[in-house]
Amino acid sequence: MTHVDTAKTGQVGPAGTGTGAPGAGTRRTRVRRAVRALSGPGPWRRGPVTAALALVLGLLMTAHARITGRGGFGSLVETFLPWFGLGVPVLLAVALRRRSASAVVALLLPAVVWLNLFGGLLADRTRPGGDLTVVSHNVGAGNTDPAGTARALAASGADVLALEEIADRARGTYEKELAPAYPHHTVLGTVGLWSKLPLSDAGPVDIQQDVGPLGATKTAAEKLPDTRALRATVATGRGPLAVYVAHLGSVRVTPRSGFGTGHRDRNAKALAEAVAAERNERVVLLGDFNGTMDDRAFDALTSRLHSAQDEAGDGFGFTWPAAFPVARIDQVLVRGVEPKRAWLLPETGSDHLPVAAAISW
Known part of the structure; x- marks a missing residue:
């Protein structure tokens, strides 16, 4: 038998079988990798944390209405509920990187729930036609160009225009700039309604409610200033249309109360009661609600x-x-x-975008 010396140690071994044989190191590396792969967790056991996060995300979206409203947490979740869908592609990328089959399967839950909640909004649901165009805009108390905002809104061609958060110093500007296009208008407190069609029965709607939680009387500091809601009748060629304009209370984020929605929620309840008592079958409600329609606070309105x-x-x-x-x-x-x-109208000098809709009888 022929013997050869190894290159580094000088040890002798059988030719072709010693430690110096070509490719021996590479074969050993491959064997070690195969052993580690076989002995490590399989694809169904990898990524348990990612799979758990996917399930929590899905359950959160499924049971969002059951989340406690303590500190306004439920409203906070529901306000930004559509954005929870971003967690699906993020967790999917992590799952694929970890090669976790269990996490990928777990992600089916939040994906299906999100599509069930919001998938219909991804499609274009607009249709041709419309007898009347309405526009609503929180013009912003700090708006530095009320004249420009008024001209932009008038250029939209809206038949009925609702404004919220009208500052005292800007009221005259809005009235002057909108007068040529809208011969009929009413302004009460911080909200106003302009119309190309005759208005009647204009009056304030009390949405402040003097009674707070558990029947406690609200203090003067808790009450919102000025009239923040009104109702008027618009005389159309197809009959009267009841139009409400409202600006509900703002939410507050504080260390003590968390996501505070008390003022807004009381406003929403009072507004829902006013709408429930409305005798006109045709109603349009325009305004800044300081909340989304997914928020449980508006269930009485959305019903x-x-x-x-x-x-x-x-x-x-x-x-x-x-x-x-x-x-x-x-x-x-x-x-x-x-x-x-x-649809949405272009940005003005406000921190809100104007909203518009074409309605038909």
């Missing part, structure tokens, strides 16, 4: 009125903040009329 954006819009129609909208808190809700189209 009686329908969102024009949900029925006849294209996409989510986010309105706030105008620079990078993440939530639709400005609404057009209807009853007794059919929304044909719903």
Whole structure:
């Protein structure tokens, strides 16, 4: 038998079988890798944390209505619920990197739930037609160009125009700039309604409610200033149309109360009661609700009125903040009329985007 010396140690071994044989190191590396692969967790056992996060995400979206409202957490979740869908592709990328079959399967739950909740909003639901165009805009108390905002809104061609958060110093500007296009208008407190068609029965709607939680009387500091809601009748060629304009209370984020929605929620309850008592079959509600229609606080309203954006819009129609909208808190809700189209108007000097809808009898 022939013997050879190894290159480094000088040891002698059988030719072709010693440690110096060509490719021996490579074969040993492959064997070690195969052993580790066989002894390690399989694809169904990899990524348990990713799979758990996927299930939690799915359950959160499924049971969002059961989340406690303590500290407004439930409202906070529901306000940004559409954005929870972004967790699916993020977790999917992690699952694929980990080669985790269990995580990929677990992601089916949040994916299916999100599509069930919001998949219909991805399609274009607009239809041709429309007898009347309505526009609503929170013009912003800090708007530095109310004249430009008024001209832009008048150029939209809306038949009925609702404005919220009208500052005292800007009221005259809006009235002057909108007068040529809208011969009929009413302004009460911080909200106003302009119309190309005759208005009647204009009056305030009390949405502040003096009674707080558990029957406690609200203090003066808790009450919102000025009139923040009104109702008027618009005389159309197809009959009277009841139009409401409302600006509900803002939400507050504080260390003590968390996502505070108390003022807004009381406003929403009072507004729902006013709509419930409305005798006109045809109703349009316009305004800044400081919340989305997924928020449980508006259940009493959404059980009686329908969102024009949900029925006849294209996409989510986010309105706030105008620079990078993440939530639709400005609404057009209807009853007794059919929304044909719903869309957003270009940015003005406000931090909200204007919303528009074409409705038909």
